[in-house]
Amino acid sequence: MTAPSQVDYQDILRVWREADTIPEIEHAWLFDHLLPIFGDPNGTTHEGWTLLSALAAQTRRLRLGVMVTSNRIRPPAMLAKIAATVDIVSGGRLDFGIGAGSRPSWPGARREYEAHGLPFHAAAHAVESLAEACTVIRRLWTEPEPFDFHGAHVRLTGAFCNPKPVQRPHPPILIGGRSGPTLRVAAEHADLWNIPGGDIDDVVRRSELLDRYCAELGRDPASITRSIHLPVSYDQPGITRDSIGEALDAGFRHIVLGLGAPYPANVVRWVADELIKPSA
Template sequence: MPHTQRTSRPSFGIMTAPSQVDYPDILRVWREADAIPEIEHAWLFDHLMPIFGDPNGPTYEGWTLLSALAAHTARMRLGVLVTSNRFRPPAMLARIAATVDVVSGGRLDFGIGAGSRPSHPLARREYEAHGLPFHDAEHAVGSLAEACTVIRRLWTSDEPFDFDGTYVRLTGAYGKPKPVQRPHPPIMIGGRSSATLRVVAEHADLRNIPGGGPVDDLVRRSTLLDKYCAEIGRDPASIVRSIHLPVSYDQPGHTRDAIGEAVDAGFGHVILGLPAPYPTNVARWVADEFIGTTPTYRG
């Protein structure tokens, strides 16, 4: 079994992909969820163009939308699942995230990852459409590690600094205002490759992986993360294991089974992806249908 050595209830949240949907619909769901204590966190994704449905449909920029939703909610933790490190320079991203943490009153969970795989054609096109370079996997993972270092330092350093990395170079870097949370917002890194898991071991407070595949693979990845933590002398239990699971409105039993498998495998942070259009009172339905029936988990 993965890392945890406790018996407890998992933390549950929702994810509303800001694509092929209108802003008032997302806002409605987040406001509903914010009033339901069983739903502890809420998430958006980070794409610049649709990756499902009508390729010419609407997609909102995730961090801009997150700031608006932070201003309209009061309790839930919130984040982007996960930010593409390919889209924004890390010093700019640190400033954006600090702003959201201030707006939310210290509720940000900072999600970041290497960015979309080159094999995903609908994701690949958003780089060319926005004039963004698309580097290979080695560059993506290496720059992710440097970005995590720089972002944390911008959140915590009281003095300007220079950074001369392989991928990131800064002169006189300084971040203010600082995030509300001290020493900084929790860092969630998403990904499943072994190279990314090494970055997780060094930098993350939470590690997220998409579910839907064989649970044995999820366990193997978690065990590999344990190994990488041991190699650098880090307690594997200090990294919360998070999973994203799609919700089926028509066949909730399938979702319930997937949640049960994830909980049994030691995942203590569960994010339920809600497809649009969102039914009326969908947040209450999620809480009653899935969260209230979930047992404790053992790591």
């Protein structure tokens, strides 16, 4: 994962092009923020989906996505159209990441929304909207005729998406988050579920909670791939290797390694040799 903030486009492109040539790297990710969430508050931040489309056109093998799209930023029908376009540009390599949006408890959460004239509703509203968005987006990708949708938060008349994504029945849906309400949405809609690493015991408890919600819905918990984001330490790779080992032992098979900028030369080969191969 290369957070597209406090870094130039050419630097991210260099890393993704390198990753595209290294088989140990299966997927690559951006994040979805409109202003910096670390470093210089007035520094650069690139818009995630625009950048993802550019990188999709510059790569050939990597699966790719935004980890995770804020459902607060784009209307779901528009987001479905954007994502379908990226899946086409990439030749069917999109993993569609989505979440409820920034946590209200985070002090800077409102800043980027207010700066762009976007509403910032309470957490309950955000999660309810996420559930409706997932329903609408899947229908837009799969239904052959226009439809109306009248939800509590999403209202559409004559909704239709053409062309459809390349992938059938639709791109895999990755839902990110750790709260109980978000995990309920994941249990219903996700093909993959992602959580930031940290306290591995808490990560395991959240995974077990997802299992319980799946059981309530009559869904096999094993049908949802467990994904975790782990920061990479260039200076102390052993710490990252230990975190990878803990995640694998906890049943997480989709490992996202967050690279900090500036990116060293040949950083992806270093990741493969120093972090991935020793953990295999």
